[in-house]
Amino acid sequence: xxxxxxxxxxxxxxxxxxxxxxxxxxxxxxxxxxxxxxxxxxxxxxxxxxxxxxxxxxxxxxxxxxxxxxxxxxxxxxxxxxxxxxxxxxxxxxxxxxxxxxxxxxxxxxxxxxxxxxxxxxxxxxxxxxxxxxxxxxxxxxxxxxxxxxxxxxxxxxxxxxxxxxxxxxxxxxxxxxxxxxxxxxxxxxxxxxxxxxxxxxxxxxxxxxxxxxxxxxxxxxxxxxxxxxxxxxxxxxxxxxxxxxxxxxxxxxxxxxxxxxxxxxxxxxxxxx
DNA sequence: CCGACAACCTGTGAGC
DNA sequence: TGCTCACAGGTTGTCG
Numbered sequence: 001x002x003x004x005x006x007x008x009x010x011x012x013x014x015x016x017x018x019x020x021x022x023x024x025x026x027x028x029x030x031x032x033x034x035x036x037x038x039x040x041x042x043x044x045x046x047x048x049x050x051x052x053x054x055x056x057x058x059x060x061x062x063x064x065x066x067x068x069x070x071x072x073x074x075x076x077x078x079x080x081x082x083x084x085x086x087x088x089x090x091x092x093x094x095x096x097x098x099x100x101x102x103x104x105x106x107x108x109x110x111x112x113x114x115x116x117x118x119x120x121x122x123x124x125x126x127x128x129x130x131x132x133x134x135x136x137x138x139x140x141x142x143x144x145x146x147x148x149x150x151x152x153x154x155x156x157x158x159x160x161x162x163x164x165x166x167x168x169x170x171x172x173x174x175x176x177x178x179x180x181x182x183x184x185x186x187x188x189x190x191x192x193x194x195x196x197x198x199x200x201x202x203x204x205x206x207x208x209x210x211x212x213x214x215x216x217x218x219x220x221x222x223x224x225x226x227x228x229x230x231x232x233x234x235x236x237x238x239x240x241x242x243x244x245x246x247x248x249x250x251x252x253x254x255x256x257x258x259x260x261x262x263x264x265x266x267x268x269x270x271x272x273x274x
Numbered sequence: 275c276c277g278a279c280a281a282c283c284t285g286t287g288a289g290c
Numbered sequence: 291t292g293c294t295c296a297c298a299g300g301t302t303g304t305c306g
Contacts, residue, residue, distance in 0.1 A: 002299060002300085003299060003300090006299075032283095033282095034282070034300090034301075034302085058300075058301095072300080072301090073299090073300090074282095074283095074299085074300060074301080075283090075284095075298070075299055075300055075301095076283090076284075076285085076298085076299080094284085112283080112284050112285065113282080113283045113284050113285080113298090114282080114283060114284080115282065115283070115300060115301075116300090117301095130301095155276080155277090156276080156277080157276075157277060157278095161277080161278095164300095166300095166301080173299055173300070174298095174299065174300085175299065176299095262277085262278070262279075263278090263279070263280085264298095265297085265298090276306105277305105277306095278304105278305090278306090279303105279304085279305085280302105280303090280304085280305100281301100281302085281303085281304100282300105282301095282302090284298100285297105285298090286296105286297090286298085287295105287296095287297090288294105288295090288296085288297105289293105289294090289295090289296105290292105290293085290294090290295105
């Protein structure tokens with residue numbers, strides 16, 4: 001489920017419950033994720049106090065002072081915090097990892113497809129091999145039209161693949177790439193290297209806007225998020241093109257088209273996007 | 275370096 | 291009702 005807005009919503013949901021709490025135990029029921037979950041987490045984490053919950057790209061970083069617990073939700077991952085003062089339901093089939101805290105609360109990771117990751121890094125996180133090649137955060141000034149323009153010169157890859165490339169900008173997945181290109185009026189098949197600076201300016205602001213709106217929508221369900229199985233974001237979101245094949249464009253009434261790019265579904269309006 | 279593609283794994287919904 | 295197939299929010303690794 002997660003693109004950047006969902007990961008950020010998750011971060012905001014769990015942070016207040018974790019900060020300044022001490023981990024008392026770790027339970028890993030299935031180690032077989034994208035990479036094996038290190039077994040020694042069950043020994044190294046207990047006793048550590050959480051200082052902050054940060055996010056870089058789609059990675060959640062639980063800062064424990066001595067290092068960072070890195071969590072990636074993959075395609076199907078979700079996190080829930082179960083407070084200690086309530087009856088706690090037993091773990092379900094795909095609840096693979098649990099952290100128990102001194103307050104009695106439990107952080108529970110569910111991930112049916114296990115494309116996600118749980119890792120530990122005791123060093124400076126920006127030097128981790130997963131992080132060194134990451135592009136700028138989309139909601140900062142480091143994500144700029146000028147940067148995209150320069151890095152795209154000479155490239156023949158379609159613009160959609162280009163904006164989804166985490167080296168160019170992080171956090172833009174399939175849904176929001178489609179939506180941002182619609183708002184920028186750019187056809188997804190267009191070669192990245194043939195797009196002018198002015199159109200990149202539109203694309204950058206559209207991307208920021210789409211992500212901001214999605215985070216706000218997720219934030220509105222934050223209250224429920226912690227207690228329920230509620231998966232915020234996608235359900236309440238109204239898309240302009242994503243998943244709307246054959247339906248009328250909300251802007252011009254033309255019929256939304258669907259194609260395949262790099263084995264991912266692409267949706268666009270043939271009239272609004274040129 | 276570039277770009278296309280398979281692979282990882284399970285659940286769900288459509289169609290027969 | 292039950293089977294099969296296509297497809298799903300991400301990322302890495304390989305190959306030409």
